[in-house]
Amino acid sequence: MNDERALRGRTAIVGVAESDLGEVGPGVTALDLTEQAAGRALDDAGLTVADVDAVFSHSAFYPMPTVVLAERMGIRPRYSDSTATGGSSFLAHVRHATAAIEAGLCEVALIAYGSNQRSAAGGLISSGQNQIPSYEVPFGARLPVSAYALAAARHMHDYGTTRVHLAEVAVAARQWAQRNPAAFERGDLSIDDVLNARMVSSPLTVRDCCLVTDGGGAVVITSAERARDLPKPPIYYLGGAEAHWHMNISQTPDVTLTAASETGPRAFDLAGLAPADVDVVELYDAFTINTLLFLEDLGFCGKGESGDFVSGGGIAPGGHLPVNTNGGGLSYCHPGMYGIFTLIESTRQLRGEAGDRQVEDAHVALAHGNGGMLSSQVTVLLGDASVV
Amino acid sequence: MTDGLPGSAVDAPEHVGGPHAAYQALLADGVLAFQGCGACSGAVFPPRGRCPHCGADALSWRASTGRGTVYSATVLTPRDKPAYAVVLVDLDDGYRMMSRVDDASVAIDDRVVVRFEAAGDQTLPLFELDGGDR
Numbered sequence: 001m002n003d004e005r006a007l008r009g010r011t012a013i014v015g016v017a018e019s020d021l022g023e024v025g026p027g028v029t030a031l032d033l034t035e036q037a038a039g040r041a042l043d044d045a046g047l048t049v050a051d052v053d054a055v056f057s058h059s060a061f062y063p064m065p066t067v068v069l070a071e072r073m074g075i076r077p078r079y080s081d082s083t084a085t086g087g088s089s090f091l092a093h094v095r096h097a098t099a100a101i102e103a104g105l106c107e108v109a110l111i112a113y114g115s116n117q118r119s120a121a122g123g124l125i126s127s128g129q130n131q132i133p134s135y136e137v138p139f140g141a142r143l144p145v146s147a148y149a150l151a152a153a154r155h156m157h158d159y160g161t162t163r164v165h166l167a168e169v170a171v172a173a174r175q176w177a178q179r180n181p182a183a184f185e186r187g188d189l190s191i192d193d194v195l196n197a198r199m200v201s202s203p204l205t206v207r208d209c210c211l212v213t214d215g216g217g218a219v220v221i222t223s224a225e226r227a228r229d230l231p232k233p234p235i236y237y238l239g240g241a242e243a244h245w246h247m248n249i250s251q252t253p254d255v256t257l258t259a260a261s262e263t264g265p266r267a268f269d270l271a272g273l274a275p276a277d278v279d280v281v282e283l284y285d286a287f288t289i290n291t292l293l294f295l296e297d298l299g300f301c302g303k304g305e306s307g308d309f310v311s312g313g314g315i316a317p318g319g320h321l322p323v324n325t326n327g328g329g330l331s332y333c334h335p336g337m338y339g340i341f342t343l344i345e346s347t348r349q350l351r352g353e354a355g356d357r358q359v360e361d362a363h364v365a366l367a368h369g370n371g372g373m374l375s376s377q378v379t380v381l382l383g384d385a386s387v388v
Numbered sequence: 389m390t391d392g393l394p395g396s397a398v399d400a401p402e403h404v405g406g407p408h409a410a411y412q413a414l415l416a417d418g419v420l421a422f423q424g425c426g427a428c429s430g431a432v433f434p435p436r437g438r439c440p441h442c443g444a445d446a447l448s449w450r451a452s453t454g455r456g457t458v459y460s461a462t463v464l465t466p467r468d469k470p471a472y473a474v475v476l477v478d479l480d481d482g483y484r485m486m487s488r489v490d491d492a493s494v495a496i497d498d499r500v501v502v503r504f505e506a507a508g509d510q511t512l513p514l515f516e517l518d519g520g521d522r
Binding site: 133135136138139140141142146149150151153154157199200201202203204248249250251255 | 408434460462464474476484485486487488507510514
């Protein structure tokens with residue numbers, strides 16, 4: 001039982017849901033959205049709060065988020081996990097829940113998140129207040145965007161990546177969003193629109209940056225045995241990997257190489273799969289450079305080759321790899337910690353519930369979460385019954 | 389100097405509290421400081437208690453040469469102020485830090501040198517293009 005490969009196929013996602021998204025307006029709290037998403041995910045799973053014995057959450061709005069959410073929903077969990085690795089937290093929760101379920105520590109895990117940052121603050125709220133000294137903020141870095149801009153600038157220097165390559169990512173996300181009725185931004189967007197948008201922190205314009213929206217999401221995961229008795233087709237956990245090498249962007253030796261280069265190969269090894277086996281890819285695209293870095297580091301293309309990979313609509317609808325089919329953090333929804341939405345969209349694609357944006361013959365999905373300043377990286381591979 | 393560690397030895401200020409407070413006190417004296425590890429000779433920044441390279445409890449304060457090379461740069465253009473660059477500088481002493489260059493034309497691989505600027509009750513180590521050492 002010391003081989004992590006034994007976890008392959010042992011748990012499954014059985015319920016997913018979003019809360020109301022976009023701009024919910026005043027009078028709705030982050031906890032309200034978390035509860036709403038969690039309730040809808042349990043409905044989707046055909047379960048009730050009485051079935052839940054494990055709660056996983058992370059919040060930038062209130063401390064002790066699992067304790068707060070459990071009280072709100074009337075859950076008395078025997079397992080509670082508030083792992084806080086920024087937007088990647090919820091993917092880490094999937095791996096932790098799988099280990100806990102397999103070890104008999106719990107049976108039905110609820111993973112939930114909500115944020116009303118757009119209505120409450122009008123700006124990005126992605127983590128808690130920092131009460132230790134910063135060696136970056138005093139220099140006028142606008143975080144997190146400047147950290148990602150420094151990575152983009154170096155990638156352009158080292159590999160000849162261009163602003164057009166970055167813009168391709170934003171345009172592809174928008175074209176997917178135009179097929180998703182829940183997406184926040186669905187208007188036409190061209191390469192020139194991105195290039196000519198207001199520069200925020202060079203080389204990134206406002207169209208290279210994620211949205212600021214409200215929103216919540218939730219995932220219900222249980223044992224494979226129990227999953228088979230529930231109404232929705234189980235979406236099985238095939239493998240997951242976590243890594244972080246730094247917190248601050250100044251503290252990683254190569255800003256163009258993320259810890260996804262460790263989590264990708266490890267997750268693929270656990271799942272017994274390779275990048276070529278993946279039918280649909282959901283990456284945490286806080287900024288356009290994220291998508292480029294993760295496509296390289298997870299093994300979908302070689303290092304430095306992502307610019308060519310995304311050119312000519314390579315990851316847009318009709319391209320050679322469907323990436324961020326919900327429109328991503330760039331055009332669909334970004335309440336501050338986007339990771340849970342990569343799990344929700346992966347599940348919907350593998351169930352065949354994705355409507356106009358459905359990828360044909362989707363059996364394997366890769367969900368990838370990012371936290372901090374390209375800091376925490378978590379990869380989860382999911383599959384339908386045909387690959388277990 | 390000749391003790392095998394990067395930079396040059398500098399006495400730690402007394403009675404200032406933790407590593408960050410010592411760093412600030414040295415900055416106020418016009419010293420850009422980092423730490424050197426007596427066990428592995430590694431350069432350490434930002435300040436901390438133990439060496440992150442080898443784990444040893446053997447850090448001592450070092451004075452940086454204040455010269456380095458721009459590793460990456462991003463330009464911000466506030467509405468009410470001139471454009472400036474936030475940079476990552478690879479110091480010649482073997483460590484990297486974030487800083488600011490008030491010349492938006494600064495580019496990757498440019499040589500830069502530290503300058504000190506008062507900011508409230510603190511001293512900020514900023515950088516400028518190093519005309520004499522390109």
